[in-house]
Amino acid sequence: MSSPVESVPVLQGVLRRVTGSAEFRRLAAEVAGGARVVAVSGLTSAPARALAVAALQRETGRRFAVVVEANRDTEGWERDLAFWSNALGGAGEEARGGPVLTLPSSESDPYAGASPHAETLERRALALWRLARGGSPFVLLTSRALVRRTVRPAKLLEAGAVLRRDEEFAPERLVELLHASGYVREDPVGAVGEFSLRGGILDVWSPGSETPVRVEFFGDTVDSIRRFDPETQLSVAQLQEAEVVPMREVS
Secondary structure, three states: OOOHHHHHHHHHHHHHHHHOOHHHHHHHHHHHOOOOOOOOOOOOOHHHHHHHHHHHHHHHOOOEEEEEOOHHHHHHHHHHHHHHHHHOOOOOOOOOOOOEEEEOOOOOOOOOOOOOOHHHHHHHHHHHHHHHOOOOOEEEEEHHHHHOOOOOHHHHHHOOEEEEOOOEOOHHHHHHHHHHOOOEEOOOOOOOOEEEEEOOEEEEOOOOOOOOEEEEEEOOEEEEEEEEOOOOOOEEEEEOEEEEOOOOOOO
């Protein structure tokens, strides 16, 4: 059995053969040249297709939208694209939210009057927020998600906030944003989508964050930002800034 260390040169050799082949160079040149239709054949497996897309993104520096049939098909693509992007030395770690964003579609009929599942609303808002802020190089979405109308990026960014230490942001204004974008006031904060305000201290757990943050204000100035453990309520890390992502794309 080969060790992980031994497998790295093998993987790098395979990637060099793929990206250095005449077929790949032709494909990359067509994409970089702005060809409206580029045909590719012979990629019979999902990992092979993901490798081709990840290599093209690295070569051209463009953002790629991968359209799949249904939400269930995004999981495999997300795993494969993240793997190949990291293997190729892509922008996986630097990109906000990782190398791949998934924009799910609502399974309900938008004209039937039924509300989409809360988790779908949350995931859509998070993906659109990170796209608006110039996030990941890959966006996974279904054809249904592609044709659905949504708000303009600037309007979506107004529904959330980016808090930075020593900058002004009135806590009253932040509370209004949280209410309008789907957050619920709970004390103590114990789940995504909850916030609490006690004096000049605001706790909030934003989508896409593993832990909630505690923001202390001095008047209208952000004095400190800390991650904290929701079980013990103890601080675990100091932060320079924190994103407060809306829970839904429409306020």
